[in-house]
Amino acid sequence: MxxxxxxxxxxxxxxxxxxxxxxxxxxxRRWDFIAKVSGLNRTGKSCRLRWVNYLHPDLKRGKLTPQEEKLVMELHSKWGNRWSRIARKLPGRTDNEIKNYWRTHMRKKKAQEKKRAASLASRVSSSCQSSLSSNNHVVDSHASKEAGEEIGEKGYTMDDIWNDIVESEENIYNLQPVYDGHSEEGCNFSCPPPMPSPSWDEYNSHPLWVMDEEESNKMLFPDQYFPCYDQGNAYF
DNA sequence: AAGCAATGCAACCGCGCAGAC
DNA sequence: CGTCTGCGCGGTTGCATTGCT
Known part of the structure; x- marks a missing residue:
């Protein structure tokens, strides 16, 4: 092949x-496996990253709250750049998110210090100038765009996707996932409760869910395609 | 209105660790 | 015990968006 x-x-x-x-x-868990069977042509790593940082249903969206920011400060002073560790203390936040926040925060801080130093220097060099500039004001209030709320131009949000899945509960296709919601220590959120797999018809009509016949057969009859898949139960 | 700079964030990369064999 | 494989973590990059001049 x-x-x-x-x-x-x-x-x-x-x-x-x-x-x-x-x-x-x-x-x-099995990201390489998922990457393979899903036909996504992505690496397992990439799949995991996408899931952990973006698709996980327990993720919070939007800016960090002041409380969260404070906690990040405290924990960072305690643990340094141990982002995943810090993230565990902030449910719904990912290490990547916190890391990005910190970078932004540090950038702002540096810019602030630079400005301060510059204004100090100018004051020293021109002692006659007594005007206390208000340069110290940090431009930190950004008209916040709704971070990550919307996917793509059509504005189809992850919540929508999850709603689609949840809504399809009525059409339970009798596959029982073996996975029962791992929540390893060291993960700041747990896996969603096993969802009933929606019927194929449901997805077939969904514009987002179009794939070729072989792929659809794989999903409908996984045991014929994946030796590890036995009567609706995967074993690894 | 256009161009440029700053910012935010998704995604990739490389390394190290742990478990399986 | 060494090797292989998969996963997680921290660092970094690149692009899209927003703000400023």
Missing amino acids: VQQEIRRGPWTEQEDFKLVYFVTMFGD
Whole structure:
């Protein structure tokens, strides 16, 4: 078989949808396996990252609250750049998010210090100038864009995707995921409760969920395609 | 209105660790 | 005990968006 080229770069809604589906089916552990069977042509690493940092249902969206910011400060002073460790103390926040926040924070701080130093120097050099400049004001209030609330131009949010899945509960297709919600120590959120796999018809009609016949057969009859999949139960 | 700089954030990379064999 | 494989972590990059001149 010809090895398909590994996809990189931004994820599409369809890829997200697929990933959510397969993680719901197999759990958020075997990333290489999920990467393979989902036909995403992504690495397991990439799948994991996308799930952990963006698709996980327990993730909070938007800016850190002042309380969270304070906690990050405290924990960072205690632990340094142990982002994952810090993230565990902030439910719904990821290490990546906190890391990005910290970088931004440090950048602002540095800019602030630079300004301060510059204004100090100018005051020293021109002692006659007594005007106390208000340069110290930090430009830190950004008209906050709704961080990550919307995916793509159509504004199809992850919540929408999850709603789609949850709504399809009525059409329970009798696959029981073996995965029962791992929540390892060291993960700041737990895996969502096993969701009933939606019927294929449900997805077939969904514009995001279009794939070729073989792929759809794989999903409907996984035991025929994946030796590790036995009567609706995956074993590894 | 246009161009440029700053900012925010998703995604990738490389390394190290742990478990399986 | 050494090797291999998969995963997690921290650092970094690149791009899109926003703000400023």
